Amino acid sequence: MYSAGAAGAASGESGDEMSNDDQTGAQVAPAPSGAAAGPDEQFEAAVRGSVEELLDAGAHTDLDAMRHSAAHVMAEAVVGLFPDAQLGIGPSIDDGFYYDFLLSRPLTPDDLAAIEARMSASIAADHPFVRKEVPFAEGRAFFEARRQPFKVEILDDLAAKASETGEPLSPTSTYEHGQFIDLCKGPHVASTGKIGPFKLMTVAGAYWRGSEKRPMLQRIYGTVWPTQNELDLYLQRREEAKKRDHRRLGVQLDLYSFHDVSPGAAFWHPKGWTLYRTLENAMRELQADRGYQEIYTPPMVAKKLWEQSGHWDLYREHMFLIETEEQTFSLKPMNCPESTFIYKSRTRSYRDLPLRLSEYGKLHRNELSGVLAGLTRVRHFVTDDAHIYVRPDQIGSEIEALLGEVRTSYSWFGLEPHFTFGTRPEKALGDPALWERAEKLMRDALESSGMRYRTKEGDGAFYAPKIDIQVEDALGREWQTATIQVDLVMLPERFDLTYVDENGDHVRPVAIHRAIYGSLERFIGVLVEHFAGAFPVWCAPVQVVVIPIADRHVAAAEELAGLLRARKLHVEVDGSDSRMQNKIRLAQEQKVPYMLVLGDREVEARTVAIRNRAGEQENGVTWDAFIDRLAEETAARRP
RNA sequence: GCCGACAUAGCUCAGCGGUAGAGCAGUUGUUUCGUAAACAACAGGUCCUCGGUUCGAAUCCGAGUGUCGGCUCCA
Numbered sequence: 001m002y003s004a005g006a007a008g009a010a011s012g013e014s015g016d017e018m019s020n021d022d023q024t025g026a027q028v029a030p031a032p033s034g035a036a037a038g039p040d041e042q043f044e045a046a047v048r049g050s051v052e053e054l055l056d057a058g059a060h061t062d063l064d065a066m067r068h069s070a071a072h073v074m075a076e077a078v079v080g081l082f083p084d085a086q087l088g089i090g091p092s093i094d095d096g097f098y099y100d101f102l103l104s105r106p107l108t109p110d111d112l113a114a115i116e117a118r119m120s121a122s123i124a125a126d127h128p129f130v131r132k133e134v135p136f137a138e139g140r141a142f143f144e145a146r147r148q149p150f151k152v153e154i155l156d157d158l159a160a161k162a163s164e165t166g167e168p169l170s171p172t173s174t175y176e177h178g179q180f181i182d183l184c185k186g187p188h189v190a191s192t193g194k195i196g197p198f199k200l201m202t203v204a205g206a207y208w209r210g211s212e213k214r215p216m217l218q219r220i221y222g223t224v225w226p227t228q229n230e231l232d233l234y235l236q237r238r239e240e241a242k243k244r245d246h247r248r249l250g251v252q253l254d255l256y257s258f259h260d261v262s263p264g265a266a267f268w269h270p271k272g273w274t275l276y277r278t279l280e281n282a283m284r285e286l287q288a289d290r291g292y293q294e295i296y297t298p299p300m301v302a303k304k305l306w307e308q309s310g311h312w313d314l315y316r317e318h319m320f321l322i323e324t325e326e327q328t329f330s331l332k333p334m335n336c337p338e339s340t341f342i343y344k345s346r347t348r349s350y351r352d353l354p355l356r357l358s359e360y361g362k363l364h365r366n367e368l369s370g371v372l373a374g375l376t377r378v379r380h381f382v383t384d385d386a387h388i389y390v391r392p393d394q395i396g397s398e399i400e401a402l403l404g405e406v407r408t409s410y411s412w413f414g415l416e417p418h419f420t421f422g423t424r425p426e427k428a429l430g431d432p433a434l435w436e437r438a439e440k441l442m443r444d445a446l447e448s449s450g451m452r453y454r455t456k457e458g459d460g461a462f463y464a465p466k467i468d469i470q471v472e473d474a475l476g477r478e479w480q481t482a483t484i485q486v487d488l489v490m491l492p493e494r495f496d497l498t499y500v501d502e503n504g505d506h507v508r509p510v511a512i513h514r515a516i517y518g519s520l521e522r523f524i525g526v527l528v529e530h531f532a533g534a535f536p537v538w539c540a541p542v543q544v545v546v547i548p549i550a551d552r553h554v555a556a557a558e559e560l561a562g563l564l565r566a567r568k569l570h571v572e573v574d575g576s577d578s579r580m581q582n583k584i585r586l587a588q589e590q591k592v593p594y595m596l597v598l599g600d601r602e603v604e605a606r607t608v609a610i611r612n613r614a615g616e617q618e619n620g621v622t623w624d625a626f627i628d629r630l631a632e633e634t635a636a637r638r639p
Numbered sequence: 640g641c642c643g644a645c646a647u648a649g650c651u652c653a654g655c656g657g658u659a660g661a662g663c664a665g666u667u668g669u670u671u672c673g674u675a676a677a678c679a680a681c682a683g684g685u686c687c688u689c690g691g692u693u694c695g696a697a698u699c700c701g702a703g704u705g706u707c708g709g710c711u712c713c714a
Contacts (some may be wrong), residue, residue, distance in 0.1 A: 202643090202708055206709070209641090212710080263704090315714070336714095367712085368709085553671095577671075580674065599672095601673090
């Protein structure tokens with residue numbers, strides 16, 4: 001919205017919303033429609049808080065322009081209620097808009113209602129949006145006089161930038177509607193009457209220019225759509241997402257819970273832990289097929305190891321420290337450094353490589369209290385981690401194979417992985433030349449694999465460039481899960497790893513860090529929301545509920561359950577004295593794939609009446625036939 | 640960590656200065672039932688914690704803890 005020379009706005013994608021957490025991951029913004037990236041395309045975001053970012057009101061389409069116009073109308077309403085309000089920025093975003101304000105007091109829900117009422121009045125009045133351009137100095141003086149220091153700051157930044165590049169200073173453009181005037185580059189709809197049905201959603205804090213060193217403003221989020229129907233659909237979608245919230249379903253399905261005695265760590269209930277182990281074991285099987293060897297290393301490690309690995313310098317703030325007997329230890333935030341002890345426990349030959357060491361290590365990261373969120377952002381979690389030591393010539397084929405692991409395991413859930421390549425970050429370990437080499441190796445592997453990926457510069461781990469994998473859930477939200485990193489720096493150099501090559505020389509191996517689920521915790525959170533709790537048969541914590549119709553059928557039900565358990569299938573018997581209808585209702589609510597009804601007919605014939613959770617019915621199936629069918633379905637791991 | 644909101648029975652929530660309520664779940668009894676809720680009785684609470692105001696606090700105020708919505712961060 002801010003005036004002048006914001007041609008670079010198109011780079012705004014919402015890439016700056018992207019997370020680069022590699023193992024716990026964080027939710028990433030839905031991929032912007034324009035961001036479909038082929039192998040050659042770069043994915044670049046405006047630097048957070050930069051003048052480019054501030055200038056980009058996100059108004060690239062007609063809908064964006066309307067949303068951005070709604071932000072102006074909201075600002076008009078807020079200024080009406082708070083004449084001293086200082087205005088930040090107010091761009092359009094996915095599904096709506098926001099505007100940031102510095103106000104004399106915190107906003108309340110009542111304020112939101114009052115703001116909405118004023119907005120409606122302004123829209124009804126159908127004020128035209130009028131663009132004006134004035135010379136820079138005049139524009140600056142105008143906002144200075146109106147006591148809008150944030151606007152003045154933006155203008156001063158523009159001036160500074162212009163004098164740097166030697167370009168002429170563009171005139172200041174403003175948009176005015178009714179009594180309200182704002183620094184803005186546009187575009188806008190013709191008049192306020194063109195703004196569709198809207199709703200203010202929430203108030204939140206937001207640092208000015210995204211910097212925790214700057215003042216915190218109050219941000220109001222709103223949504224606006226061309227038609228009432230689209231607004232209703234959007235609100236319905238949000239309701240649907242709420243119903244799928246893994247925090248809510250975790251309680252409903254008795255999977256896990258959270259307690260104030262351990263913020264950021266899940267308490268796994270029997271059913272949740274069954275799911276957890278099922279996923280873990282599926283991955284173990286895949287790893288066994290690929291020649292991984294599982295290890296286990298201590299969760300608490302002395303400081304000197306972290307000094308050697310570089311974590312002490314670059315990662316200490318996220319580590320839980322423990323002082324004992326005048327030594328400092330840390331709960332490990334990553335598994336990688338410890339695997340080197342196992343690597344170094346004997347002299348390695350080139351014939352030993354690739355050496356694939358997997359570890360389901362318990363990790364602790366001291367995340368800020370404010371970022372914790374259910375299973376998706378935790379302080380304690382386990383990754384399906386592995387460190388693969390390879391010869392340089394094996395990197396390409398290994399990465400190829402790892403990408404195959406991702407495809408295979410994600411197909412168990414019907415998830416379609418997306419790939420992002422992250423390069424050397426600002427805070428990075430080691431020689432830039434090594435980084436360049438590692439990046440080239442990874443890029444080559446990606447290119448030769450022929451798959452689509454996008455690049456995010458500076459998004460690598462502090463010790464290695466990485467390929468991150470995101471998945472989209474059933475509601476189109478993207479989550480970061482897996483990661484593959486090619487490390488020439490931390491493990492090989494800092495821990496002085498070598499192997500003996502064909503010539504008898506001691507040379508450096510390359511360490512590939514990889515996690516396919518990423519954190520089990522996070523992955524399960526994503527799965528719960530993706531499936532809305534109705535897990536595929538193969539990993540459902542309860543695959544079958546046997547429902548005896550009357551007491552006299554309970555013994556047979558237990559017998560059938562015993563046969564199922566003997567095949568490692570997860571079964572429960574509802575032997576309560578509830579009526580059958582109620583037992584079915586409860587099993588439905590628990591999203592159990594199969595309900596087996598046992599009455600006189602079935603017990604006599606040793607058959608079952610099958611009802612699946614879609615409500616489909618199949619009668620007279622023999623016990624053996626059902627057991628074989630379920631065992632087959634479980635082994636096949638179909639989504 | 641920062642801004643704001645919220646915290647009442649196992650769960651979902653009502654009550655918002657005058658000795659704590661509902662539905663579901665639980666227990667017990669009756670019922671033995673054919674594809675999404677049988678009937679009844681009973682039991683269940685330091686109203687998050689600590690402090691303050693008040694004759695009196697679940698209710699008002701302050702601090703702490705946790706959670707939620709964001710921001711920042713995120714290997």
